[in-house]
Amino acid sequence: MxxxxxxxxxxxxxxxxxxxxxxxxxxxxxxxxxxxxxxxxxxxxxxxxxxxxxxxxxxxxxxxxxxxxxxxxxxxxxxxxAPLFTREDFAELMEARLAIEPVNARLACERMTPGQLAELEEAVSDLKKAPRGPSFAEYRDYLEADERFHRLIAEHTGNQFMVSAYSALGGQVQRFRLFGGVGITDAEYAISEHQAVLDALEAGDPDAAAEAMAEHVRRVRGRAIADAPAD
Amino acid sequence: MxxxxxxxxxxxxxxxxxxxxxxxxxxxxxxxxxxxxxxxxxxxxxxxxxxxxxxxxxxxxxxxxxxxxxxxxxxxxxxxxAPLFTREDFAELMEARLAIEPVNARLACERMTPGQLAELEEAVSDLKKAPRGPSFAEYRDYLEADERFHRLIAEHTGNQFMVSAYSALGGQVQRFRLFGGVGITDAEYAISEHQAVLDALEAGDPDAAAEAMAEHVRRVRGRAIADAPAD
DNA sequence: GACGGGGCATTCCTATAGGATTTGTGTATG
DNA sequence: CATACACAAATCCTATAGGAATGCCCCGTC
Missing domain, CATH: 1.10.10.10 (Winged helix-like DNA-binding domain superfamily/Winged helix DNA-binding domain)
Structure with missing residues (x-):
């Protein structure tokens, strides 16, 4: 020095x-x-x-x-x-998300306070507003809002262990968003799916929230597999 | 030095x-x-x-x-x-186990090889043979076999992320076994519940395996709440 | 006897030194 | 031209030194 x-x-x-x-x-x-x-x-x-x-x-x-x-x-x-995902790794990650994130949505729906709901609304709002230009720098804000939405739901379960479980996945999810083949075209669809989850949470319907989250993850999986690059 | x-x-x-x-x-x-x-x-x-x-x-x-x-x-x-669990912490841990471990049992059931099944049989066998004397030193073998059983099921899902999620919980589960109020009396009941999970896995019935695991976790929760010490 | 202050020990935190091993390059040789 | 060897650089790993802060104990004073 x-x-x-x-x-x-x-x-x-x-x-x-x-x-x-x-x-x-x-x-x-x-x-x-x-x-x-x-x-x-x-x-x-x-x-x-x-x-x-x-x-x-x-x-x-x-x-x-x-x-x-x-x-x-x-x-x-x-x-x-850590190296790039193979298709198998991606399938495993989505399987794990399907096991954990709908549960998080259900629990969050049952326990969320109005203030926490407002945070989620802000995340979805940011998601809609975020520029989705072709450049990475602009795309960053979109990715950040996406990650924030899912993380907030995990935190709003009030269950520290579900937060830990999500955290074990969250970083990998983010890395996949960047490198795994889910492109900007994903955004158009994903926004409405996030909105559906938010709607169910606002309606206070835990079953609907869990199902909306599950559907979102399944659709992410489907879109990624559709245009995934080779291993 | x-x-x-x-x-x-x-x-x-x-x-x-x-x-x-x-x-x-x-x-x-x-x-x-x-x-x-x-x-x-x-x-x-x-x-x-x-x-x-x-x-x-x-x-x-x-x-x-x-x-x-x-x-x-x-x-x-x-x-x-890390400090002892409060009742709330324990409830959160069991909630998380209920979200994760039945899924692990289901996935393991669908994918397990005969060799892996043998490992589980050995764990249950060790569980039955382990001395359950009042001393900690003897009880240790029982705890080790218990932890091993659950960990093997997580690993046999073939899903690295479910292993990570379980690992985030596994240590805490073990700590609770030691200090959280689940005593030696727990063993008598837990053995039959482990056997039930194993039976479902051997039968190749994923739904039954998931339900048996869920039932096991629920009963652990019930027993612990019954004779849990004060916070 | 109770209370406050000073010095000593402990502890965390960061930087630095040096040993062991791997990696890359340049040169000499077949 | 290709290959092998030697030297140099980089890298990981562990130990040690020392600064800063905290805690503790003893002692003096009221």
Whole structure:
């Protein structure tokens, strides 16, 4: 660290945040919006240099990220971004979503407060407003709102374990949205499906909410399989 | 490190395993069989001294463990074993198990090979043979077989994401078996319920397998609520 | 006897050093 | 021209040092 201290020993004590947390957030963001493509090696020393920190916090952040499935670690070879899905992986992911997300929708419907419902409405609204241009940068807002909608439903179950279960999937879902063949054409259909889920939640009908969510996941699966690239 | 190097720099190159892995396994075992009770602080430097390693691998192992929910981390205060469940936590855990484990049983039933079925039979057999004396040490074998049964079903779904989802719960389930009020008396009933799940799997009836698993979880919930201690 | 302050130990956190191994490159040889 | 070897660079992994903050205990004072 020669030129830029960039640390915190001289600055004010904003240092009340651990560097490993910062590194984790930074890497997660890079993974979520596609800056780090599947298969890329994530060098410990390298990212340490990039972020102007020592390898130790990077090591800790990567250990946490590994458990999300977004990076893989080989014992003495280092970390690399988890490889692209095969068709089988995608089928497994959708199967798992079908098991978990309709339950989340049902539970959320039974317990949601008006304020939480408003958050969901905002997510769907953002989804509709988000630009869906051909460029990645614009598409990002759409993806963010999509992910937010599903995550909020998981959180509004009030069940910490369902949140954990969804989180185990959520990152992979996001990665698939980016690289798995679901393209921008998906958006037109997906918006109405999200709206259907929201309608059922607003109506307070748990069965309908679960079914609408299940239908959404099935349709995502169907669209992706239709125009999925080769393995 | 004054007296015992205990490391690997002098020994033969068995060092082809990373120390952090060893520390992780060690801590996990301590958590799973009750040597580390809820609320206990897990000092980084302390465990490093205990295991004759430096703090760096311990730090990495704990970062991984945190994601399992078995230890909690407070930003600049360190790690401690996750606290005991409240009744609400327990209800949430059972709700999540009801959402996930019957699905696992159904999928496993549809796809399981004879060899995998034999593994399950062995787990149930071990469950019956395991001593259920009043001492913790003896009870351990029973708990291990119980956990193994459920984990094998998750793995035999052939769906890596359902395995992840179960893993997010599995550790907590095990911790609850130890500390949550489900006592040895549970064993007598649970064995027949496990047998019922196994019977359905052997019969190749997915619906029955899912229902048997759901019934098992519901009964575990019922028994625990019956004689649960106060919060 | 009760309360407050100072020093010491512990602990977390980050940086740095160095050993072991792999990888890549350049050169010499068949 | 292709192959093999050697050296250099990068990388992972572990240990150690030291700063910053917290907690604890003892002691002096009211």
């Amino acid at each position: 020669s030129t830029a201290p960039a640390g915190n020993r001289s600055g004010r004590s904003v240092s009340r945040q651990v560097l490993a947390d910062h590194v984790y957030e930074e890497l997660l963001a890079s993974l979520m919006d596609g800056r780090l493509e599947p298969g890329t090696a994530v060098s410990i020393d390298g990212t340490a240099r990039d972020l102007d920190v020592s390898p130790t916090p990077v090591r800790e952040a990567l250990a946490r990220l590994e458990h999300t499935g977004m990076v893989r670690r080989v014992a003495l070879k280092g970390y690399r971004v | 004054s007296t015992a190097p205990a490391g690997n720099r002098s020994g033969r190159s068995v060092s082809r395993q990373v120390l952090a892995d060893h520390v992780y396994e060690e801590l996990l075992a301590s958590l799973m069989d009750g040597r580390l009770e809820p609320g206990t602080a897990v000092s980084i430097d302390g465990t490093a001294r205990d295991l004759d390693v430096s703090p760096t691998p311990v730090r990495e192992a704990l970062a991984r463990l945190e994601h399992t929910g078995m230890v909690r981390r407070v930003a600049l205060k360190g790690y401690r074993v």
